[in-house]
Amino acid sequence: MTAGVVIFPGSNCDRDMLVAIERVLGRPAVPIWHADTQLPDTLGLIAIPGGFSYGDYLRSGAMAARSPVMRAVSEVAHKGMPVLGVCNGFQILTEMGLLPGALLRNAGTNFICRDAELIVENARTPFTHGYTAGQRITIPVAHHDGNYFADDATLDLLENEGRVVFRYADNRNGSARDIAGIVSAAGNVLGMMPHPERAIDAAHGGTDGRTLFQSMFDALQPA
Numbered sequence: 001m002t003a004g005v006v007i008f009p010g011s012n013c014d015r016d017m018l019v020a021i022e023r024v025l026g027r028p029a030v031p032i033w034h035a036d037t038q039l040p041d042t043l044g045l046i047a048i049p050g051g052f053s054y055g056d057y058l059r060s061g062a063m064a065a066r067s068p069v070m071r072a073v074s075e076v077a078h079k080g081m082p083v084l085g086v087c088n089g090f091q092i093l094t095e096m097g098l099l100p101g102a103l104l105r106n107a108g109t110n111f112i113c114r115d116a117e118l119i120v121e122n123a124r125t126p127f128t129h130g131y132t133a134g135q136r137i138t139i140p141v142a143h144h145d146g147n148y149f150a151d152d153a154t155l156d157l158l159e160n161e162g163r164v165v166f167r168y169a170d171n172r173n174g175s176a177r178d179i180a181g182i183v184s185a186a187g188n189v190l191g192m193m194p195h196p197e198r199a200i201d202a203a204h205g206g207t208d209g210r211t212l213f214q215s216m217f218d219a220l221q222p223a
């Protein structure tokens, strides 16, 4: 199984994501360029990293969502391949319609860059089964468009289906219902604003992100 990391012009967390996967999985991840139209055959997992794809023009993630490679990503996501979108990756997944809602400008309009305390709401997903429900973890955030928005009916649906995976313990960006991360109805697509790839090594100041990568890889191993 190979893990791929999609790279757009303006991505800036792609290297961190490649390194996080390599460190935790023990095998190199493959970079996938935005203009590619085909994905490698050996791919078992796709990560869409953070950054400012296409300069965040129009809206964060709007142009990346329409780039050639994302057609192929959408196809495999619909077939059940795990897809992790972090920060700009989450924005791209909502713009593609793979996840509901939108990421609006932060309440207060400031860029927020800090360690965020999260509550693990659902520890039964392929991405979070190594955590325990209710566990508090610290993962860094760095964004200006992290204010999760969806209408009330969608928010109720997400809550009722257990699709809210992470919540902010201290919500500074204004996200509806403190939502920091959600999964798709089928459970194989996770979007989250905090950066687990920035919390995998003690030198980062914390390693709470490691469990997310470990959970994903464990879920992919044949039984």
Ligand SMILES: NC(=O)CC[C@H](N)C(=O)O
Binding pocket: 013, 049, 050, 051, 052, 053, 056, 060, 086, 087, 088, 089, 142, 143, 144, 145, 146
């Ligand atoms: N770190 C990131 O991925 C930044 C995401 C996005 N472009 C924002 O600032 O909201």
